[in-house]
Amino acid sequence: MPRADARANRAALLASAAQRFAIDGADVALEKIARDAGVSIATLYRHFPHREALVAATYAREIEDLAEVPDDGSGSVALARWLLRFVEFARTKRALGDLLHAPGADHPPARGVLLDALDRILTRGRADGTLRDDRDPADVLALLAGLWTLPDDDTWPVRADRLAGFVLDGLTTTR
Amino acid sequence: MPRADARANRAALLASAAQRFAIDGADVALEKIARDAGVSIATLYRHFPHREALVAATYAREIEDLAEVPDDGSGSVALARWLLRFVEFARTKRALGDLLHAPGADHPPARGVLLDALDRILTRGRADGTLRDDRDPADVLALLAGLWTLPDDDTWPVRADRLAGFVLDGLTTTR
DNA sequence: TTCTAACCGTAGGAACCCTACGTTTCGAGG
DNA sequence: CCTCGAAACGTAGGGTTCCTACGGTTAGAA
Structure with missing residues (x-):
């Protein structure tokens, strides 16, 4: 069971990703997704080591x-x-x-x-x-x-x- | 009729592009193609304003x-x-x-x-x-x-x- | 030989990717 | 309620590529 803040950040990232992918397409900057979610780019990479992992998790x-x-x-x-x-x-x-x-x-x-x-x-x-x-x-x-x-x-x-x-x-x- | 040096550069760029696209794929850095051709990146952009134009001209x-x-x-x-x-x-x-x-x-x-x-x-x-x-x-x-x-x-x-x-x-x- | 339009390279800003590293915080155990 | 360490976090920055501004250089016509 991961820490509560980690879970919340992960959920926020997935929500932002779904929105951004829908609006801007697959090539949207990961930093934009992180910013939307209110976390740093490093946190995004910690949860999803590469773009592919984020796309896969989103869907x-x-x-x-x-x-x-x-x-x-x-x-x-x-x-x-x-x-x-x-x-x-x-x-x-x-x-x-x-x-x-x-x-x-x-x-x-x-x-x-x-x-x-x-x-x-x-x-x-x-x-x-x-x-x-x-x-x-x-x-x-x-x-x-x-x-x-x-x-x-x-x-x-x-x-x-x-x-x-x-x-x-x-x-x-x-x- | 463009200047002779311009024509030569253009030809060199197309030759390098054909080779690089074949080796490295479509996403190869344009600067690499320019370097191979012995010209600067600005010259590449002058002849081919965007990647698409270079690909199209190459083929x-x-x-x-x-x-x-x-x-x-x-x-x-x-x-x-x-x-x-x-x-x-x-x-x-x-x-x-x-x-x-x-x-x-x-x-x-x-x-x-x-x-x-x-x-x-x-x-x-x-x-x-x-x-x-x-x-x-x-x-x-x-x-x-x-x-x-x-x-x-x-x-x-x-x-x-x-x-x-x-x-x-x-x-x-x-x- | 002169002269200018066309061409060229250097330099650098901007965006993005990805990682190293020191700091903060959650939450389990005392 | 406190302590404290593992886990998570953000800042900062190096590397790459894209693209453009600007001043220097050269081809080739007159």
């Missing part, structure tokens, strides 16, 4: 939510539902793009969590014959990276749905 | 190459060939990812050039019935953004081909 709950895959329904239906949720996720959490799609070879934990979820869905679809068996979770995530490149205007939802639909189409066997 | 020739689309063959065949070239493009010019897929609403010229090429291909495929008519060039480019998120190891070519194949499959009508 930890949402990532866990997205990692849960209901057990009912066919693989293709599960995928369709998951994609809907993922699109909403991408729309509201633009700062996570860098984290999920970093070209580096070492996956951040958040990426692994989502890959696991996709793996469960693909496995189920493979078993019940509703999904093709020649794609893996990383392929799906790579295709969805495009969600973070779409222009940030009113056309976003339409384009995003079309992109997700494209992915779903390409994965389903029924056709 | 201008290759982008123009990729913008040329042969007139023969069906739309789907043209698309297949173009995708092969684009994959090779992505493999050798990783620094261009940021430029082609910047989320901002204002397209850099290089992006527009490729969108035009894709548009010609899609239009042809729509005319001859080999390509679906409900996708636009920006959709295709968004799907291909995933190429820049793949891990930089030996599995790259395989994953890249699979991704491009997925895009092609999803666009062709013959099935």
Whole structure:
């Protein structure tokens, strides 16, 4: 159990981070987040050793939510539902793009969590014959990276749905 | 006609940039490129007011190459060939990812050039019935953004081909 | 050879990242 | 209620990169 002041500072940092990431994007200065939270930059680094850790912690709950895959329904239906949720996720959490799609070879934990979820869905679809068996979770995530490149205007939802639909189409066997 | 020394410096900068982008990636310090070229950082900024301009100029020739689309063959065949070239493009010019897929609403010229090429291909495929008519060039480019998120190891070519194949499959009508 | 517009480098401010180090404070145990 | 040490804190500063202001230098036309 950490000290009470440490816990409070951590919470304040996460709150500021969520706000700043939403307003200024993923590249906002960490010193700005620290200032908003009323703590020094050193405290931020003590709690979150690098930017990635702060981003991951900020969205930890949402990532866990997205990692849960209901057990009912066919693989293709599960995928369709998951994609809907993922699109909403991408729309509201633009700062996570860098984290999920970093070209580096070492996956951040958040990426692994989502890959696991996709793996469960693909496995189920493979078993019940509703999904093709020649794609893996990383392929799906790579295709969805495009969600973070779409222009940030009113056309976003339409384009995003079309992109997700494209992915779903390409994965389903029924056709 | 600019002065001879200005032309030489510009050429030296482009040569250094090509080398540095290939070795160190898109985020290499501009001062390093300037030093390699034997000029000062101010000279670099005078020729290329921002990083984007330098990247675009460095790969201008290759982008123009990729913008040329042969007139023969069906739309789907043209698309297949173009995708092969684009994959090779992505493999050798990783620094261009940021430029082609910047989320901002204002397209850099290089992006527009490729969108035009894709548009010609899609239009042809729509005319001859080999390509679906409900996708636009920006959709295709968004799907291909995933190429820049793949891990930089030996599995790259395989994953890249699979991704491009997925895009092609999803666009062709013959099935 | 002269002269000026174009080009160049030096120098430095500003923003950000990250760490070393001395100080303060919480809260468990007496 | 006090003591006291571990844990947490902030200040300060070095390093890097971006970008610009300004005065010196040079190419090349007349």
